[in-house]
Every structure is written in C-alpha cells, then in structure tokens.
Amino acid sequence: MSSRGLFARVALVLGLVFLYVPILSMIVFSFNNSRLVTVWDAAHSPTFKWYRTLVGNEQILGAAWLSIRIAVISATAAVVLGTLAGMALARFGPFRGRLLLAGMTTAPIVMPEVITGLSLLLLFVAMGQLIGWPRGVGAITITLAHITFCMAYVTVVVQSRLAGFDESLEEAAMDLGARPLTVFARITLPLILPAIASGWLLAFTLSWDDLVITQFVAGPGSSTLPMIIFSKVRFGVTPDINALATIMILIVATGIAISTVWMRYRERRRERDLQLAAAANL
Amino acid sequence: MVRLTQSAGRRLVAGIPLLWLLLLFLVPFLIVFRISFSEVRLAIPPYTPLITWHQGTPTLAVHTSAYSFLFTDPLYISSYLYSLKVAAVSTLCCLLIGYPMAYAIARARPANRAVLLMLIVLPFWTSFLLRVYAWIGLLKNNGVINNVLLHLGVIHQPLTLLQTDFAVYIGIVYSYLPFMILPLYTNLEKHDPTLLEAAADLGARPLRAFLAVTLPQSLPGILAGSLLVFIPAVGEYVIPTLLGRTDQLMIGRVLSDEFFENRDWPVASAVAILALLLLVVPIILFQRLERRELETGS
Numbered sequence: 001m002s003s004r005g006l007f008a009r010v011a012l013v014l015g016l017v018f019l020y021v022p023i024l025s026m027i028v029f030s031f032n033n034s035r036l037v038t039v040w041d042a043a044h045s046p047t048f049k050w051y052r053t054l055v056g057n058e059q060i061l062g063a064a065w066l067s068i069r070i071a072v073i074s075a076t077a078a079v080v081l082g083t084l085a086g087m088a089l090a091r092f093g094p095f096r097g098r099l100l101l102a103g104m105t106t107a108p109i110v111m112p113e114v115i116t117g118l119s120l121l122l123l124f125v126a127m128g129q130l131i132g133w134p135r136g137v138g139a140i141t142i143t144l145a146h147i148t149f150c151m152a153y154v155t156v157v158v159q160s161r162l163a164g165f166d167e168s169l170e171e172a173a174m175d176l177g178a179r180p181l182t183v184f185a186r187i188t189l190p191l192i193l194p195a196i197a198s199g200w201l202l203a204f205t206l207s208w209d210d211l212v213i214t215q216f217v218a219g220p221g222s223s224t225l226p227m228i229i230f231s232k233v234r235f236g237v238t239p240d241i242n243a244l245a246t247i248m249i250l251i252v253a254t255g256i257a258i259s260t261v262w263m264r265y266r267e268r269r270r271e272r273d274l275q276l277a278a279a280a281n282l
Numbered sequence: 283m284v285r286l287t288q289s290a291g292r293r294l295v296a297g298i299p300l301l302w303l304l305l306l307f308l309v310p311f312l313i314v315f316r317i318s319f320s321e322v323r324l325a326i327p328p329y330t331p332l333i334t335w336h337q338g339t340p341t342l343a344v345h346t347s348a349y350s351f352l353f354t355d356p357l358y359i360s361s362y363l364y365s366l367k368v369a370a371v372s373t374l375c376c377l378l379i380g381y382p383m384a385y386a387i388a389r390a391r392p393a394n395r396a397v398l399l400m401l402i403v404l405p406f407w408t409s410f411l412l413r414v415y416a417w418i419g420l421l422k423n424n425g426v427i428n429n430v431l432l433h434l435g436v437i438h439q440p441l442t443l444l445q446t447d448f449a450v451y452i453g454i455v456y457s458y459l460p461f462m463i464l465p466l467y468t469n470l471e472k473h474d475p476t477l478l479e480a481a482a483d484l485g486a487r488p489l490r491a492f493l494a495v496t497l498p499q500s501l502p503g504i505l506a507g508s509l510l511v512f513i514p515a516v517g518e519y520v521i522p523t524l525l526g527r528t529d530q531l532m533i534g535r536v537l538s539d540e541f542f543e544n545r546d547w548p549v550a551s552a553v554a555i556l557a558l559l560l561l562v563v564p565i566i567l568f569q570r571l572e573r574r575e576l577e578t579g580s
Contacts, residue, residue: 005389011382012398018379019405019459022416025426029419085299089576092292097300104303106572110510110565112517114534115554118541119310122551125327126313148306151299159576180291209409212519212534216541226411233415233524242419245412252407256400 023249030242050243060228060244067208067225070139074146075203079196081147082154082203086195087188089155090162091170108152117216120145124217137219145217146210150203157202161195162188311558318551321345329547348552358536358553362560365533368447368522369515372454376462376511377504379455384466384503385496388473399467406460414453414524421449421525445527453521458514462507469503470496502571509568513561533557 031046054060085105089098108116124134124141134141169191173183189196211226218227232238320329320343333340352358387398405413420426421443428440443449473496481491519534526532531539533553541550 005386008382008386008389011379012386015379015383015459016401018456019402022413022420022456023405023408025420026412026416081299081302084295085303088292088296088299092296095292095296097296101296101300101303102573103569104307105299106569107565108307110513110568112514112534112557112561114517114519114537115314115557118537118550118554119314120306122313122317122547123306123310129327144306148302151302155299156572156576163576205407209411211411212538215538226409229409229411229415230520233411233418241412241415245409245416248412249408252404256404256407260400 023245026242026245027249029239030246032239032242035239050240051247053240054243054247057240060225060240063223063225063228066139066222070143070146070224071204071207073143074150074207075200077143077147078150078154078203078207079200082151082199083158083192083196085151085155086158086162086192087184090159091167105152105155108149109156113210113212114216116149117145117213120148120213121216137217138222141217141219142214142222142224145213146207149210149213150206153202153206154196154199157199158192158195161192165191314551314554317547318348318555319344319346320548321347322546322548327547328545345548348546348548349556351549352552352556361531361533361536362556364530365516365518366560368450368454368532369512369518372451372458372515373462373508373512375451375455376459377508380459380462380466380507381500381504383459384463384470387463387467388470395471399464402460402463410457411520414457414521417449417453417456417525418444421452444525447527449525450522450527450532453525454511454515454518457521458511461510465506465510466500466503469500469506473499506568506571506575509564509571513564513568516561517557 029040030050031048032040033044033047033049034041082105085101088095089102089105092098120141121137124137124144128134128136134144169187170183173187174180178186209226210224211230214224215227215230218224229241229244233241316332317329320332322328323330330343330345332343334343335341383402387395387402390398418425422428423440423442423444425444427443428437431437432440477495478491481495482488486494517534517537518532519538522532523535537550537553537557540546540553
C-alpha cells in the first residue's frame with residue numbers, strides 16, 4: 001500500500017474516533033451516579049437514576065410530544081411541497097420563475113439560522129398586523145417555519161433522484177396515451193419513492209432538532225424539546241440530559257438498523273425477480 | 283385539450299412551491315430590509331412605520347440610524363471580523379481533516395464504502411444540540427480530557443479549554459465535518475484511477491501525482507464542502523454560546539441578543555442585512571455549484 005493510502009486510512013480512523021467519542025461519553029456518563037457528570041463514581045455506578053428522573057419530568061415529556069407532532073406535520077407538508085418543486089426543477093425544462101425557484105430551494109440550506117429565524121418572525125408579526133393571522137406565535141408559526149426550511153432539503157433529494165434517470169419511461173407512458181396524473185402515480189412516484197422516504201426522515205430530523213429558528217418563532221407555552229434542553233445546558237451540565245441523549249441515540253440506531261435490513265431485503269428480492277425474469281426469457 | 287390541462291397542471295406543480303417560498307422565504311427578507319431602515323419606538327410593533335401621514339400626504343420615513351450605530355460601536359465590527367475568522371479557520375480545519383477521510387472512503391473496497399459513509403452520516407441523525415453539549419463535559423476544567431491528562435501526568439493543572447476559541451473550532455469542526463466529507467467523497471469517487479497510474483508510469487512520485495492529478499480534479503468538491511461549512515458557520519449561534527468566549531461574541535449571538543435582550547428590532551435587522559451582504563457572494567457561488575451538480579444528474 002502506498003504511503004498516501006496509509007495516511008488517509010489513519011486519518012479516517014482518527015476522524016471516526018473524533019466523531020464518536022463525545023457520543024460514547026454521553027452514553028457512559030448517563031449511567032454515572034455522581035451529579036458531577038464527568039467524575040465517575042465507581043462505587044455507586046452504573047445506575048438508572050437519571051433515566052428515572054427523566055421519565056418523571058413532565059416538562060421534558062410534554063416538550064418531546066410537541067416536538068414530535070410538529071416534526072410529523074412539518075415533514076409531511078415539506079415532502080409534498082418539496083416533491084412538487086423537485087419535479088418542476090428536474091422535469092419541466094425552462095419556465096418562468098425557474099431560476100427563482102432553484103435559488104430559493106438551495107439558499108435555505110446554507111442560510112445562517114439566526115437570519116432565517118429573524119426574518120420569519122418579522123413576517124409573522126407583519127402578517128398579524130396586516131390580516132390578523134397568525135394571532136401571536138406558537139406551534140402554528142413553528143410548523144410553518146419548519147416546513148419552509150425542510151422543503152428545501154426534500155427538493156434537493158427528490159431533484160437529484162429524478163436527475164439520476166432519464167425521462168424515457170415517462171415519455172413512453174405518455175406516448176401510450178397515459179394522462180399526466182396517471183404517469184405520475186404509476187411511473188414517477190414509484191421511482192422517487194425512496195427519495196421521498198429519505199426526504200421525509202431528513203425533514204423530520206431537522207424539524208425535531210431545530211433550536212435557533214424555533215426560538216424566534218415560538219411563543220410562551222410552545223417550548224419544543226431542543227428549547228428545553230438548551231435552557232438546561234446553557235447554565236451547566238445536568239446528568240439527566242445524558243440519559244435523554246442516550247435514549248435518542250438508541251432510537252436512531254434502531255431505526256437505521258431496521259431500514260438497512262429492509263433495504264437489503266428489498267434489493268435481494270429485486271435481484272431474485274430480475275434473475276427469474278431472465279430465466280423466463282430463455 | 284390535453285395540452286391545455288397539462289400546462290395548467292404544470293403551472294400548479296411549479297406554482298405552489300414557488301408561491302410558498304416567495305411568501306415565507308423572499309418576502310421575509312424584504313421585511314427585514316425595510317425594518318432595518320426604521321427606528322425603535324415604544325409601541326407594537328416596536329419600530330417606526332415606513333410611511334407617515336401628514337394632513338393627508340404620505341411621507342417616506344427612511345432612517346439609517348441602525349446602520350450608523352453598527353459602524354460607531356466597535357463591538358459590531360469586531361464581531362463580524364471575529365465570525366469571519368472563526369468560520370475561515372474552522373472551514374480550513376474541516377478540509378484538512380475531511381479530505382483524507384473522504385479520500386480513504388473513496389479508495390476503500392466498494393462493499394466497505396457504504397458502511398463507512400453511514401458511520402460519517404450517523405452522528406448527523408442524532409441531535410446536533412446534544413452533540414455540542416457533549417463537548418462541555420469533555421472540555422470542562424474537571425472534564426474528561428483534563429482528567430485523563432492529569433491522570434497520565436502530562437499536565438499538573440487543568441487546562442482551560444472551555445470558553446475559548448479552541449472550543450469553538452472543535453465544536454464547529456465536529457458538527458460540520460460530515461458536510462465537508464460528503465461532497466468531497468462524491469467528487470473523489472468519480473476520479474479515474476488510470477490517470478494516477480499514468481502519472482506513476484511517467485515517473486511521478488505519489489505526492490507529485492496527487493498534487494498534479496487528484497487535487498486539481500477535486501477542486502469542485504473542495505469548494506462545495508467549504509461553502510457548506512463556511513456560510514452557516516459565520517452565523518453560528520449554538521456552538522459559540524455553549525462552548526465559546528464570553529468577552530467576544532459571534533455575529534449570530536449579537537443578532538439574537540439585540541432582538542431578545544435589547545428588543546431593538548431595527549438594529550437586529552441591520553445586523554442581519556450586513557451579514558447577508560458579507561455572505562451573498564459565497565451563497566451565489568454555492569447555488570451555482572449545487573445547480574450544476576443537480577442538473578448533470580450525478
């Protein structure tokens with residue numbers, strides 16, 4: 001192996017260690033008895049007491065429930081809007097407003113969140129003044145804000161999936177007399193379904209995790225989970241947050257494991273189908 | 283008839299997201315722009331109106347006091363410069379760490395690539411806030427890193443790691459590293475290995491072949507990754523608030539404090555507009571790269 005390859009491999013291993021040490025440290029210290037978080041109390045650990053504290057914390061549970069509801073609605077709406085935008089950008093060729101649409105779907109991805117958050121709140125205030133809706137800020141304004149930045153990511157995912165294969169299938173269906181809606185339902189939708197699924201998951205995660213934009217457009221009584229976590233950790237480390245992190249990591253890891261197994265299964269089934277089809281043609 | 287409904291359908295497909303983004307992405311910026319040219323007043327909303335009426339005639343009231351305020355108080359200029367510095371250093375560190383990692387993944391056996399990529403992306407699926415928070419526990423005076431170093435006898439007094447520039451660099455590099463690695467990987471994976479073989483056959487040493495062949499070809503990936511890190515890092519709020527210095531704020535924190543603590547909407551808006559002006563060139567550059575990437579179908 002060349003020295004270049006060796007250097008890159010060592011860098012990869014060290015980089016992965018760098019990425020995972022903080023996560024592992026949270027998991028380990030979630031079982032620590034000491035309040036001091038980073039000092040391991042060997043005599044009384046491991047303990048589940050922070051998990052018990054967490055389960056009894058109404059504030060955290062309530063915020064988590066609000067975050068889940070907002071994330072489900074935002075991700076679903078973002079998938080609908082993002083799929084429409086992705087279709088238009090990938091399939092419609094040049095049209096009026098195309099450059100504008102393309103620009104407005106990529107800009108939110110890099111836009112600093114404080115700027116997006118401020119501008120959205122000022123919009124909601126101005127709308128409230130002008131048309132009397134929304135009345136104040138809360139779960140509704142948070143959801144509207146989340147849909148907006150999530151749909152940008154969905155658009156990119158759907159658009160790149162559509163760009164990955166040509167239009168001949170759709171054109172063939174059209175030539176055979178299928179109406180546009182039928183072509184979409186029978187050809188395009190099944191093809192982009194994986195992109196829609198991963199777009200939904202991405203949007204859900206982004207919404208569930210967002211703090212900065214949410215802080216701007218949230219009101220009293222609409223504290224999401226990241227807002228509660230931030231207000232807790234801003235003034236020092238609290239061990240029950242480690243327990244919360246561990247639970248969230250466990251859920252994500254399980255989800256990824258299930259989806260990996262499912263995709264493997266689907267792929268294997270498709271390969272088998274292809275082999276069967278080839279055999280049938282002989 | 284089919285043509286007609288088809289074009290109406292198309293208009294709907296493109297029109298709905300366009301309208302949504304116009305209303306919730308573009309119009310808000312215009313409102314920020316407009317409020318940056320007003321003054322604070324004790325009212326709801328807490329800024330002066332753009333048009334005032336004097337005996338039936340409208341007068342345009344444009345105030346530039348928010349901007350002149352930003353340029354007279356050195357606090358603001360220094361936060362802009364500090365934010366640019368922090369973002370630039372962090373981007374460079376991300377590139378230096380991320381490039382070899384992306385290279386190693388692109389050269390790994392195809393079966394291993396998917397697993398390695400998943401390992402890079404996996405932290406991204408867990409809460410960003412919690413991952414930044416984890417570094418408080420590692421960097422504190424009585425935190426894990428200091429404890430280990432003290433135990434090993436490398437140091438005799440705990441190092442001050444938290445609330446330093448170093449902590450902010452660590453936090454940004456840690457959180458944004460996947461955004462650097464992924465575009466670099468997509469680029470490096472497409473390289474033709476026979477070019478390197480040709481360079482070697484012509485007598486180029488590995489380092490020279492890398493500098494002459496691989497590096498220039500990977501420039502689009504480097505640029506895309508760097509912009510994906512640099513632009514949001516300039517406005518970063520969570521990382522400097524949790525890990526950073528208290529005597530030198532970044533611009534995202536300044537904006538948020540102006541809005542929430544001082545309730546000065548015009549100054550907060552002016553801070554946002556100036557930050558956008560600094561970032562407009564990188565953002566346009568990023569959009570062009572992104573569009574080329576999406577439209578060539580890779």
